[in-house]
Amino acid sequence: MKFKISIPMDENGLTGRECPVKECLGYFKIKFGTGLKGDNVPCVCPYCGHRGPHDTFWTQEQLEYAKSIAMRKAKDWVVRELKKHEFNIPARGAFGIGISMQVKPGSPHPIRYYREKKLETEVTCLGCTLQYAIYGVFGYCPDCGVHNSFQILRKNLELAAKELQLADTVEGDLKAHLVGDALENAVSAFDGFGREASAAHRQLSSQPQKAAALSFQNLANADGHVRALFGVSLSDGVTADEWRLLVRCFQKRHLLAHKMGVIDEKYVASTHDPTARVGRKVVIDSVEVSSLLAAVGKLGEYLSRRLTGLAQSAVKSSTGATGPDTVQS
Numbered sequence: 001m002k003f004k005i006s007i008p009m010d011e012n013g014l015t016g017r018e019c020p021v022k023e024c025l026g027y028f029k030i031k032f033g034t035g036l037k038g039d040n041v042p043c044v045c046p047y048c049g050h051r052g053p054h055d056t057f058w059t060q061e062q063l064e065y066a067k068s069i070a071m072r073k074a075k076d077w078v079v080r081e082l083k084k085h086e087f088n089i090p091a092r093g094a095f096g097i098g099i100s101m102q103v104k105p106g107s108p109h110p111i112r113y114y115r116e117k118k119l120e121t122e123v124t125c126l127g128c129t130l131q132y133a134i135y136g137v138f139g140y141c142p143d144c145g146v147h148n149s150f151q152i153l154r155k156n157l158e159l160a161a162k163e164l165q166l167a168d169t170v171e172g173d174l175k176a177h178l179v180g181d182a183l184e185n186a187v188s189a190f191d192g193f194g195r196e197a198s199a200a201h202r203q204l205s206s207q208p209q210k211a212a213a214l215s216f217q218n219l220a221n222a223d224g225h226v227r228a229l230f231g232v233s234l235s236d237g238v239t240a241d242e243w244r245l246l247v248r249c250f251q252k253r254h255l256l257a258h259k260m261g262v263i264d265e266k267y268v269a270s271t272h273d274p275t276a277r278v279g280r281k282v283v284i285d286s287v288e289v290s291s292l293l294a295a296v297g298k299l300g301e302y303l304s305r306r307l308t309g310l311a312q313s314a315v316k317s318s319t320g321a322t323g324p325d326t327v328q329s
């Protein structure tokens, strides 16, 4: 006895998935029909990078639902079969005994309905167009396995650019606040991107544990760490002028976040900013932040490309191993 059970989707057409790895069991959703085409495209867990056939990614609720449907169908079938053999032999004579068998179906087997959960971030993969939803923000694309860290960086830089546009429409303190905020957001976005990209590729580094916990708030330090761990020099990804701008703006963010924007000795020493005076407020203008957004995007793209390159050569030299150490960023 064989039958097909269709698994219900959420209101936006996404289907729930659950990672089969015991330590992960991560829940996410994908929209079948978007993303890679083909019959046997494997599924990648966005959280741990585990790769396997789609029929190993059922959620517990989907399995319970399918089991309950199967039980109902089986019960209905048994009742139908038995009904075919119903009989009724009435009693004959004064002391005769009649025999009959009548099948009463009883209540149907209960169906275990479920509802897919709400998730926090919806992403359309730029690489393969798959629509998927995850908890948190960062993750691997469940179809092509590309890590979304650079995509999220671009999204955040677009938001910072909109903030700058908004700043152009106002004057005074609010303008200064919006421009400073755009700068802080750009630096935080790069820090978040760098941390995730580096953690996602930690297996390719000389010290995976260290690579999983890198900070990118201080660019000069981050450059040294990335060079030591991955053999990639961040400053090679941009021009010397762009690098100076990046280092200066990252230090400006430090002043804004921790010193109320007041210049200290450390800022002067690390940026060689000729306009800076210790004890004065740091100057941030929208033209500088606009250049910063472009340079952050360029640096992010460079790091992403270099890590992808490392991942691809690792795949080539391995014997077809899969998992987070072979995915792209």
Ligand SMILES: [Zn+2]
Pocket (backbone or CB within 6 Å): 019, 020, 021, 024, 025, 026, 045, 046, 047, 048, 049, 050
């Ligand atoms: Zn997982």
Ligand SMILES: [Zn+2]
Pocket (backbone or CB within 6 Å): 035, 125, 126, 127, 128, 129, 130, 141, 142, 143, 144, 145, 146
């Ligand atoms: Zn993808």
